[in-house]
Amino acid sequence: MKKVFTLFAAALLLVACNQPKESMKNEAIENIMTRVSVREFTGEKISAEQIDTLLRAAMAAPSAINKQPWAFIVVTDDELIAKLGEALPYSRCSNHPACAIIPCGDLSKAIEGEMGAFWINDVSAATENLLLAAHAMGLGAVWTGLHPDMNRAKLVQEMLGLPVHIIPLCVVPVGVPAEQPAVKDKYKPENIHYNVW
Ligand SMILES: Cc1cc2nc3c(=O)[nH]c(=O)nc-3n(C[C@H](O)[C@H](O)[C@H](O)COP(=O)(O)O)c2cc1C
Secondary structure, eight states: OHHHHHHHHHHHHHHHHTSOOGGGOSHHHHHHHHOOOOOOBOOOOOOHHHHHHHHHHHHTSOOGGGOOOEEEEEEOOHHHHHHHHHHOGGGTTTSOOSEEEEEEEETTTSOSGGGGGHHHHHHHHHHHHHHHHHHHTTOEEOOEEOTTOHHHHHHHHHHTTOOTTEEEOEEEEEEOBSOOOOOOOOOOGGGOOSSOO
């Protein structure tokens, strides 16, 4: 009897621990906490309106001095998506995405001088917004890196005919998910330091 009670108490405790905190019972927070990289897609196309929403979300990101030093290439052409997949196996473009969005830095809009490299932070913020928006819309997406790997970035520059001042940061294949990867719990209290190290 005592054993049954202990087991019951342990089960109750487990359920209680897995309840989201009050501050996490919010749609936006829930969306952030449940986003995962999706690398397999059904091949189904998505609408122009959905793509528009993704791009608006990306461009809502913060940027240093509000320079917005970005440009987005939306690759919808299946042949071009397949070519990206062949040239860049890690981009997951061979896995039937509806499109591939390529967030780029526009150096002509970047801060002049040594602070110019802030474009990487700015375009990264835009990319994360894009990923979160895709997830909120029931779509799947994954950030696949180009910059600072100059070989990968150059391949994309040439394939898509980008002018020299447009630097592709990453390739984000987007589509209807054909997989549902488990959410990863990455919270580590030891990563946090209050006030001083
Ligand atoms: C800068 C950067 C580069 C990445 N490059 C790749 C990549 O080339 N291919 C890929 O499949 N995933 C890539 N990822 C996705 C990561 O593997 C993924 O975010 C990480 O494993 C955590 O998983 P999650 O996104 O599901 O939380 C990249 C992510 C970042 C931020």
